Amino acid sequence: MxxxxxxxxxxxxxxxxxxxxxxxxxxxxxxxxxxxxxxxxxxxxxxxxxxxxxxxxxxxxxxxxxxxxxxxxxxxxxxxxxxxxxxxxxxxxxxxxxxxxxxxxxxxxxxxxxxxxxxxxxxxxxxxxxxxxxxxxxxxxxxxxxxxxxxxxxxxxxxxxxxxxxxxxxxxxxxxxxxxxxxxxxxxxxxxxxxxxxxxxxxxxxxLTPPENLKLLVGWTGSPASTSHLVDRVALNKAKQHADYQAFLANSQACLKRMINGFRNQDLTAIQQELTTNRQILNELDSFTHVHIETPLLKTLCDLAEKHGGAAKTSGAGGGDCGIALIDKTKDIDALIDDWQNHQITPLAFNVHTVEE
CATH class of the missing domain: 3.30.230.10 (Ribosomal Protein S5; domain 2)
Known part of the structure; x- marks a missing residue:
């Protein structure tokens, strides 16, 4: 076997x-x-x-x-x-x-x-x-x-x-x-x-090596989304909204470059700032493609994480599924998790997995 x-x-x-x-x-x-x-x-x-x-x-x-x-x-x-x-x-x-x-x-x-x-x-x-x-x-x-x-x-x-x-x-x-x-x-x-x-x-x-004080939290909205369909819808819109789409790509590339440097420099604050920026960039994409990336429940998930000192955004194609938060381990994480649960968001107790050579 x-x-x-x-x-x-x-x-x-x-x-x-x-x-x-x-x-x-x-x-x-x-x-x-x-x-x-x-x-x-x-x-x-x-x-x-x-x-x-x-x-x-x-x-x-x-x-x-x-x-x-x-x-x-x-x-x-x-x-x-x-x-x-x-x-x-x-x-x-x-x-x-x-x-x-x-x-x-x-x-x-x-x-x-x-x-x-x-x-x-x-x-x-x-x-x-x-x-x-x-x-x-x-x-x-x-x-x-x-x-x-x-x-x-x-x-x-x-x-x-x-x-x-x-x-x-x-x-x-x-x-x-x-x-x-x-x-x-x-x-x-x-x-x-x-x-x-x-x-x-x-x-x-x-x-990448994350900063020692970084904690990844995952919240699930209970609503599945189809990545393939959402990606197709953006692809259909990108030709019609060429200038907006090119601006989105340039902004995302610059944001990710800064965020990757945040990992290289072990700088949690920089990583969190760019996560928030990436959320804004995706919402701008949503404004001209209308694919509904950040659902009302995902918005609540993100807003609650920010209230508790974290940075948060949708994960993947959005439209449902999971949101993620990056927060300093020294913060009151239990309070955020309780807040999520009170708003019908299911915290998922997942950890990062490394693969052996």
Missing amino acids: ISVKAPGKLYIAGEYAVVETGFPAIIVALDQFVTVSIQTADQIGSIVSAQYQENSIYWRREDGEMVFDNRDNPFHYILSAIKVTEDYAKILKQPLGIYHLTVESDLDSADGRKYGLGSSAAVTVATIKALCKFYHLPVDHNRLFKLAAIAHFDVQGNGSLGDIAASVYGGWIAYRSFDRDWLKLARKTYSFADLLDQKWPGLEVEL
């Missing part, structure tokens, strides 16, 4: 701008995981998830390809991850096997509602990690990121892949996305082996 896990993530700052090549975001990996287990099977393999018990998949292998007994399934990211990893195995002349693959996730609430922690990215990363172990394939963080980014992008078709980076590298990261148009062309131009060995244009991942 092989069992591996991959963490979920939350965006700290730089949302929406990060979908443009080379524009930075800060993301953090959390100690909530997707776990993928693999066990050798005989003639019939299976893919099972506790989240989708009624839709478990059974499959066999014919002429080296996976053949499914039922095709209408919610496992697109897992299947894409399997395909990409088995393409990698073929390059290395590893014979393909049959197996039972089981998925368990901490990234949803008890009643199945998503927290917005990047479950599709985490399940993609965990599946590839598990299969690389199963097939004894060499994989470091950089190669794991590329494999998972290809698999995830094949399904979702948009986004920055920052949630993949957080799940792969762990901890606090500054991330700049690669050129996805280049990837589409490169997949047709290069062999799969060459694509994995290439330097991907625009891609940068920097591990």
Whole structure:
């Protein structure tokens, strides 16, 4: 039995701008995981998830390809991850096997509602990690990121892949996305082996060390949001509002540059100032795209955090899901948490997760 896990993530700052090549975001990996287990099977393999018990998949292998007994399934990211990893195995002349693959996730609430922690990215990363172990394939963080980014992008078709980076590298990261148009062309131009060995244009991942007195708090609104749909809506508006969108990108880039320097200089005050600035920048984006990033409950979450001496904003695409607050550990954190709970905001007791080499 092989069992591996991959963490979920939350965006700290730089949302929406990060979908443009080379524009930075800060993301953090959390100690909530997707776990993928693999066990050798005989003639019939299976893919099972506790989240989708009624839709478990059974499959066999014919002429080296996976053949499914039922095709209408919610496992697109897992299947894409399997395909990409088995393409990698073929390059290395590893014979393909049959197996039972089981998925368990901490990234949803008890009643199945998503927290917005990047479950599709985490399940993609965990599946590839598990299969690389199963097939004894060499994989470091950089190669794991590329494999998972290809698999995830094949399904979702948009986004920055920052949630993949957080799940792969762990901890606090500054991330700049690669050129996805280049990837589409490169997949047709290069062999799969060459694509994995290439330097991907625009891609940068920097591990950040937070100041000792920084405390990350996460509040959940109980209302799920669709990142893909929200990103699509901004993309539709950016052409119509070109000047406003370019100003948004420039402001976000400058803000994130200052914020990353705050991490490098261990300056919590600077980090908090830029978090507040990034909240304002996202609200300006909202004013001309009308995607409703900061819902009334997320606004309450942020305003309450500021009242208690923290800095706060939406996390990720907004429109629901989670908000985050950065606060000095010496402040009265319990008072803020009580205030959140009194306003129907659920504090989530998550911690930052670092990934071993």
